Amino acid sequence: RARGQRAGGKGRRARKRARVSVWITGREPRSVQMGRPAAASVALALAASSALAYAVHHLLVTRRPKRRRRCGTLWASPVSTCSRRVILALEEAETCDYVLEPIDLLKREHKSAHFIAMQPYGKVPVWSERDGPLLLFESRAIMRHVAAGSHLIPSDPALVALMDQWISVEYSYFYPEFLPLFHERVLSRIYKGSNYKPDDAVCAARVAALEPTLDLLEHHLSSTGGPYLVGSYSLADVTFTPYLDVMGACRLSEQIQARPALAAWIERCLARPAWRYCLDGTVMNRVRQETLG
Helix, strand or coil, X not given: CHHHHXXXXXXXXXHHHHHHHHHHHCCCCHHHHHCCHHHHHHHHHHHHHHHXXXXXXXXXXXXXXXXXXXXXXXXXXXXXXXXXXXXHHHHHHCCEEEEEEECCCCCCHHHCHHHHHHCCCCCCCEEEECCCCCEEECHHHHHHHHCCCCCCCCCCHHHHHHHHHHHHHHHHHXXXXXXXXXXXXXXXXXXXXXXXXXXXXXXXXXXXXXXXXXXXXXXXXXXXXXXXXXXXXXXXXXHHHHHHCCCCCCCCHHHHHCCHXXXXXHHHHHHCHHXXXXXXXXXXXXXXXXXXX
């Protein structure tokens, strides 16, 4: 009798599974047609698996948020390193339609009341979102914003952390030593005249202070094999590139050639089409002619 009750229970459960199968698939399983409870269990499992696969597909594909194409205006000077950082990110990412409003640094347009209202420190660049109140200054913040959703930010969280590490290295260790050297050997000749003579003691001290970071870059690139700082090209490479382009003008060629992995990385970064575009003298005219449509 007990065996009969257990058998009856199995039969009721099989019929219940069959009804569920009909609800999921819209058709009776073969077990109902054939009167075989074991076959019903197999059919139910297959139907449930199909339903689950469809649900996962629906969540991952159908409801995946579509990438929004941001539009905005960039107030910048294409001859400044910080402005070039953002222009490079925009051209590499291709996620934003933008208009470039050129700021003439020699005419001190960045110190005008209109510009100070956007950037209280009177520095370029500034990004203004077309649809919304967002107004951003600081080039590294802008490049991060306009590159969102692009190949410039890795999908692997570990690589994102590594990318952020190198952005921090550039900002905290490379830039503070490189900028005074750049001012002495390049910018001062522009603003003070070609007869300006750089302070050799200041330059020598800054070159010596740069050496540890150059050694770190060389070790990392040679040990990982590159080709870029986190494997594929990312914002970590973008943030360095404007400075890499003027290292020759800063008379750092000897330091570069002494580090072959660093030299190869610099060559790759400077050869990218988006960077060549940043150096094009007609970049302002071309971008200003684009519409935000």
